[in-house]
Structures are given as C-alpha cells and as structure tokens.
Amino acid sequence: xxxxxxxxxxxxxxxxxxxxxxxxxxxxxxxxxxxxxxxxxxxxxxxxxxxxxxxxxxxxxxxxxxxxxxxxxxxxxxxxxxxxxxxxxxxxxxxxxxxxxxxxxxxxxxxxxxxxxxxxxxxxxxxxxxxxxxxxxxxxxxxxxxxxxxxxxxxxxxxxxxxxxxxxxxxxxxxxxxxxxxxxxxxxxxxxxxxxxxxxxxxxxxxxxxxxxxxxxxxxxxxxxxxxxxxxxxxxxxxxxxxxxxxxxxxxxxxxxxxxxxxxxxxxxxxxxxxxxxxxxxxxxxxxxxxxxxxxxxxxxxxxxxxxxxxxxxxxxxxxxxxxxxxxxxxxxxxxxxxxxxxxxxxxxxxxxxxxxxxxxxxxxxxxxxxxxxxxxxxxxxxxx
Amino acid sequence: xxxxxxxxxxxxxxxxxxxxxxxxxxxxxxxxxxxxxxxxxxxxxxxxxxxxxxxxxxxxxxxxxxxxxxxxxxxxxxxxxxxxxxxxxxxxxxxxxxxxxxxxxxxxxxxxxxxxxxxxxxxxxxxxxxxxxxxxxxxxxxxxx
Numbered sequence: 001x002x003x004x005x006x007x008x009x010x011x012x013x014x015x016x017x018x019x020x021x022x023x024x025x026x027x028x029x030x031x032x033x034x035x036x037x038x039x040x041x042x043x044x045x046x047x048x049x050x051x052x053x054x055x056x057x058x059x060x061x062x063x064x065x066x067x068x069x070x071x072x073x074x075x076x077x078x079x080x081x082x083x084x085x086x087x088x089x090x091x092x093x094x095x096x097x098x099x100x101x102x103x104x105x106x107x108x109x110x111x112x113x114x115x116x117x118x119x120x121x122x123x124x125x126x127x128x129x130x131x132x133x134x135x136x137x138x139x140x141x142x143x144x145x146x147x148x149x150x151x152x153x154x155x156x157x158x159x160x161x162x163x164x165x166x167x168x169x170x171x172x173x174x175x176x177x178x179x180x181x182x183x184x185x186x187x188x189x190x191x192x193x194x195x196x197x198x199x200x201x202x203x204x205x206x207x208x209x210x211x212x213x214x215x216x217x218x219x220x221x222x223x224x225x226x227x228x229x230x231x232x233x234x235x236x237x238x239x240x241x242x243x244x245x246x247x248x249x250x251x252x253x254x255x256x257x258x259x260x261x262x263x264x265x266x267x268x269x270x271x272x273x274x275x276x277x278x279x280x281x282x283x284x285x286x287x288x289x290x291x292x293x294x295x296x297x298x299x300x301x302x303x304x305x306x307x308x309x310x311x312x313x314x315x316x317x318x319x320x321x322x323x324x325x326x327x328x329x330x331x332x333x334x335x336x337x338x339x340x341x342x343x344x345x346x347x348x349x350x351x352x353x354x355x356x357x358x359x360x361x362x363x364x365x366x367x368x369x370x371x372x373x374x375x376x377x378x379x380x381x382x383x384x385x
Numbered sequence: 386x387x388x389x390x391x392x393x394x395x396x397x398x399x400x401x402x403x404x405x406x407x408x409x410x411x412x413x414x415x416x417x418x419x420x421x422x423x424x425x426x427x428x429x430x431x432x433x434x435x436x437x438x439x440x441x442x443x444x445x446x447x448x449x450x451x452x453x454x455x456x457x458x459x460x461x462x463x464x465x466x467x468x469x470x471x472x473x474x475x476x477x478x479x480x481x482x483x484x485x486x487x488x489x490x491x492x493x494x495x496x497x498x499x500x501x502x503x504x505x506x507x508x509x510x511x512x513x514x515x516x517x518x519x520x521x522x523x524x525x526x527x528x529x530x
Contacts, residue, residue, distance in 0.1 A: 118461075120458075120459075120460070120461040121461050123458060123459075123460050123461065124460035124461040124462055127460045128394075128460075132392075132394060132395060133392050133395045133398065133426070134392075134426040134494065135494060136392075136393065136394065136460075137391060137392055137393050137524065138482045138494050138495070138496060138524070139456055139459050139460065139463045139479075139482065140456070140460075140482070141456050141458065141459065141460055143456070143458065144454050144456045144482070147454035147455075147456070148452040148453065148454050148484065149452070150454075151452050151453055151454060151507060152451065152452040152507060155452075155506070155507035155508065156507075196457070197455075197457045198456075198457055198458050199454050199455065199456045199457060199458070200454050200455040200456075200457070200481070200502050201454075246426075246492065246494075247452070247484065247492075248451065248484040248486075248492025248493075248494060249492060253451060253452050
C-alpha cells in the first residue's frame with residue numbers, strides 16, 4: 001500500500017473567537033499549514049473539509065465557504081461529517097485520496113464556529129446528535145449520555161468522582177502550557193470537585209468546552225512527502241468502528257465497541273500494539289471518556305482506567321502520556337477541527353517540536369476521536385522515520 | 386394521537402402507532418414476523434433478516450436499571466423560561482432519567498420523577514409506565530418496585 005505522510009501542520013487559536021467567521025478561522029489554519037510545509041496552494045491537488053454542524057454557523061455548504069475564501073476553486077473539495085469525530089473522518093478521506101491515486105498532495109481542513117449561537121442552543125444541537133426520536137424526548141444532552149456511561153462505570157468498577165477530576169486537573173495543566181488552548185489555566189482537584197453539576201455525576205470541570213477553531217494538515221504521497229518535508233510523519237495505521245445510535249442498545253455501557261473495533265484495525269495495520277504507543281491524544285469530551293479510552297485502547301485493563309490516572313501514568317514521564325496538549329477539556333473542542341488538532345499534536349511530538357510539553361523521543365503516536373456518544377470512532381497511528 | 390406528542394420534534398414515522406398506544410396506557414414493541422426478533426424502541430423494519438412485516442406486542446415493564454443521570458443543564462427546548470417573581474427565586478429541580486432493561490433485554494428510557502438522585506442505584510428493580518403530562522404530551526416514567 002502507498003505511504004502517506006503529514007508534511008504540513010497549521011493550528012489556529014482555539015477559544016471564543018468572536019473576532020472571526022468560520023471561513024476566516026479556516027484561513028488561519030490553512031495559511032499556517034502551507035507556511036509550515038513551505039509550499040503554495042497551487043501545488044495542492046485536492047482538499048477535504050471537515051465541519052460537523054451547519055446549525056452553529058447559519059449556512060449550509062460550509063466547505064464551499066472555506067474553499068471560496070482560501071481561493072482553492074476549481075480543484076476538488078467537499079465536506080466530510082462524523083459528529084465530534086469529523087476531523088478524523090476528513091483525515092481518513094484525505095489519506096484515501098492519495099492511496100487511491102486520485103491525488104498526491106491533499107489539504108485537510110477541520111473547522112467549527114460554535115459560539116455564534118448561545119450555549120443552550122449549542123447544547124440542544126449537540127443533544128440531538130443522540131437519537132432524536134427515542135432519547136431526546138427525555139431531555140438528553142451530550143453530558144447526559146456520558147454521565148450515564150460514568151454512572152455505569154462507577155457502579156461496575158468503583159471508579160470515583162476524584163479519579164474523573166484527576167483527568168481534568170492533568171488536562172488543564174497541559175492546556176496551561178499550550179498557547180493554542182482555549183483555557184490556559186491550571187485547576188486544583190478541589191475546584192474540579194466543587195464545580196456545579198452539569199449532568200450527575202459530571203461537573204463543570206468534567207466537561208469539554210464549546211469552542212471556535214480550525215486546524216489543517218497537508219498530506220502527501222511518499223515521493224512528494226520526501227520532497228516537501230525533512231520530517232514527514234507517516235500514517236501507519238487507520239481504524240474505524242461503529243456502534244448503535246442509542247446507549248441502551250449496547251452490550252456494554254462501560255466501554256465503547258466503536259473504539260475497540262477501530263483500535264483492533266489500526267493496531268493490526270500498523271503492526272503494533274498498545275505498549276508500543278509512546279504518546280496519545282484521546283477523545284476526552286468528558287473526563288469519563290478519557291478513562292474509558294485508556295481501557296478500550298489497551299493502555300490498561302478494563303476497569304483500571306481510574307487507577308491509571310490516579311498513578312499519574314498518563315502524564316509526561318508516565319507509562320503512556322495522554323492529551324499533553326490539554327485535550328478537548330482544556331484546549332477546546334471545535335468539533336470539525338478536533339481530530340485534525342489531535343493529529344497536529346502527535347506530529348509536533350514526533351518531530352520533537354512540542355516545547356514544554358515534549359515527551360522524550362517518541363517514535364509512535366496515536367489519535368482517538370469519537371463521534372457522538374460512541375456511534376463512530378476513528379483511530380490513527382503515526383510514525384516518524 | 387400525533388407521534389410528536391411523544392417525540393417532540395419528529396412527526397413522520399412508520400411506527401407512529403406507538404404514541405397512540407402509549408397514550409392509552411400500553412408500551413409497545415415490534416416483533417419481526419419472519420425471524421421473531423423483538424424491538425424496543427419499535428422498528429418498522431428488521432435489520433436481522435431484512436423483514437418488513439412486523440407485529441406489535443406489549444413489553445414486560447419490570448426490569449433492572451442499567452444506568453441513570455440527572456441533567457442540570459438542559460437543552461433549550463426543556464429550559465425553564467419564566468419571569469422571576471420580585472424578591473423571589475425559582476429553584477430549577479431537574480428530574481433524573483434512566484434506562485431500564487426489561488424482559489428480552491429491551492432498553493426502556495424514562496423519567497424517574499419520584500426518587501432522590503443519591504438513592505438511585507444501577508441494578509435496582511424498577512417498573513416503566515406511560516405517563517400523560519399536564520400539557521397533553523405523553524412520556525414514560527420509571528418507578529422503584
């Protein structure tokens with residue numbers, strides 16, 4: 001199979017970006033990405049745009065807004081969507097473009113402008129990403145779905161609210177070191193534990209943020225990658241798995257089948273196992289989701305995720321550093337951009353350019369990005385030369 | 386009975402009889418006539434055998450609680466929007482929800498209006514019942530047994 005590498009990365013500032021529209025946010029990331037790769041847009045064959053929701057930014061065809069504003073037409077571009085995993089779905093589509101031979105150099109852009117609507121409306125839009133017929137009439141929200149996963153996990157394995165809060169403390173600590181993060185401040189365990197309840201038992205500091213932001217990567221075929229970049233980061237494995245729309249239909253409420261299936265495929269394709277991963281970014285839309293991800297990715301046994309964070313094994317210097325860019329929790333979660341942002345953090349770490357958050361000499365990194373409450377999951381494994 | 390009285394947003398489905406029966410006090414599932422697989426929530430089509438002939442059947446309403454939560458920050462549709470009385474405050478007390486597993490492994494979502502969240506436990510025995518709200522909407526409640 002053809003090799004595909006990341007040869008350029010561009011990351012806009014995440015946050016409440018009331019200064020910019022969706023197309024302007026995308027431009028920031030694309031400009032950064034092209035500058036990082038030191039090539040011009042005319043050398044790019046094709047583009048993929050990831051945007052999760054039309055409803056946040058008042059206007060369908062968000063991908064056309066983006067290609068129009070960066071001046072990419074008339075070359076190929078269209079939108080890819082997979083809820084909160086939209087960015088990773090776009091990256092996978094970009095990879096397919098190159099492996100299929102349709103293109104040699106592909107720009108993958110992920111962007112979301114979520115604060116154009118009030119928080120309550122954003123909450124409603126995201127709540128409808130569950131089952132709009134059979135769950136939404138019970139007032140379900142995204143925190144609500146993960147709260148139900150948390151209560152099941154706590155009942156089955158004895159995971160504690162303190163362990164959930166420890167994930168938040170870690171991710172805020174690393175967010176404080178990431179200039180692109182929405183919240184650049186550390187928090188204490190006590191502050192996390194005493195914040196108000198959003199969906200029992202999840203509190204404010206267990207929840208990721210509503211964020212505006214964009215991120216872009218440039219992918220290239222092996223030959224072009226070597227010509228463009230001194231340090232291409234190779235995509236070594238890809239996995240995608242799915243599960244039922246409704247939580248109640250799942251065989252387990254304490255694990256995501258979509259992630260387990262995606263992990264199996266990605267590890268097999270890359271020819272590695274969980275113990276080979278030096279650095280990971282996982283989908284911590286809620287603190288419980290990071291703990292479940294540790295288990296589903298094989299970083300620890302089922303039910304041991306709480307203990308893994310308690311032992312600080314997912315800090316830099318621990319057994320497997322996770323979300324040392326601040327994660328969705330502190331860096332922010334602009335749905336379409338999140339998966340691309342995860343890949344950028346891994347690329348930076350493998351290039352050795354992560355500054356104060358740098359993990360010592362990593363060779364293999366993994367991204368894990370979940371759509372909805374686990375209806376779809378994407379995993380990518382990256383390696384450096 | 387309009388399906389929207391249960392679903393709030395979606396009005397057009399092949400299983401809209403569900404709402405009518407719910408209003409009359411029955412929680413219905415569907416069973417595939419070809420392969421016998423039972424579905425709750427009800428489906429018009431069977432993904433197990435691609436059958437499209439279904440029959441309706443009441444579910445057993447007693448079971449054990451799979452999980453639960455209480456949502457304090459509700460979606461806009463459910464948000465309390467009432468003017469505050471001068472010198473007063475309105476305390477928003479959200480109602481817990483849960484998923485009950487009844488006979489056949491069927492998951493039934495419902496409101497848990499009569500329990501303190503601290504007393505709700507995964508695995509507890511509960512019963513699901515249809516419930517008509519003051520505004521005429523119909524829903525499902527779960528109660529401890």
